[in-house]
Amino acid sequence: MVLKTELCRFSGQKIYPGKGIRFIRADSQVFLFANSKCKRYFHNRLKPAKLTWTAMYRKQHKKVxxxxxxxxxxxxxxxxxxxxxxxxxxxxxxxxxxxxxxxxxxxxxxKKPYSRSIVGASLEVIQKKRAEKPEVRDAAREAALREIKERIKKTKDEKKAKKAEVTKSQKAQTKGAVQKGSKGPKLGGGGGKR
Structure with missing residues (x-):
């Protein structure tokens, strides 16, 4: 005896006669689900391709x-x-x-090899970089790092020079200003608890 089985619209499981949950939408489209879990996930708009136990996921990830x-x-x-x-x-x-x-x-x-395009680089440039020897690549990297370090050092030196200028000008202003006599000790207790 051969039983006519149907497939769950969400998980892709076999559904035998008398089993499953039938859902009929307002547009008269019929959905058959294996169980309440599949029905719930379908109504929550979960994608079966993202759930590892569904047939769609297994087919996409070549598990079959x-x-x-x-x-x-x-x-x-x-x-x-x-x-x-x-x-x-x-x-x-x-x-x-x-x-x-x-x-x-x-x-x-x-697995088919493919090359992704990189924005702002032509195919020739990419192939040239691939064909470069590791020693040349390392030397270029070292040079770039040296240049970056020099640039950072230069900016630090400039900042130090500016800071020294500012401190000099502040000292000159404090010397030129008339110093007021210091006030006596503060009296009154500082406003503690009542």
């Missing part, structure tokens, strides 16, 4: 293998039933598992 478990099960059944006794069944099953692993690894390994 080409050879499904059902296919492997069928292969095992065929090998167990239809092969002559002289064939080593365990070896064959191991080969199927190895093949599945190889497909997974191959998919993981093949």
């Amino acid at each position: 293998c080409d050879i499904s478990q059902s296919t492997l099960r069928i292969c095992r059944c065929i090998t167990l039933t239809s092969l002559p006794s002289s064939v080593n069944v365990h070896l064959m099953l191991a080969n199927i598992d190895i093949h599945a692993e190889a497909v997974k690894k191959r998919r993981r390994a093949t």
Whole structure:
């Protein structure tokens, strides 16, 4: 007997007959959810692609293998039933598992190289920088650091010179001003508690 299963509109799980929650929107669109969690997340406008347990996330992040478990099960059944006794069944099953692993690894390994464009730099400039030898790159970095340090030192010297000028002018003003006689000790107790 074959059961007609449907898919959850949020998580992508199989829903068997008599299970799931049916939601009909005002525009007569029907949504079928696996459980109340999926329904709640859908109404809260959460994106299934951002939740690790949904089918969409698993598909986007290549967690699903080409050879499904059902296919492997069928292969095992065929090998167990239809092969002559002289064939080593365990070896064959191991080969199927190895093949599945190889497909997974191959998919993981093949990443396409791409070069991002950088604002204000042409392709020739980028390629020239890539082709530069490490020694040349290090020398350029050292020179840039030296220049920055010199610039900082120069600004510090200028600030010191300005500060010295300001202090000189303040001393001259204090000498030129007439000094008033110092007042006597302060009397009155400073206004403590009543």
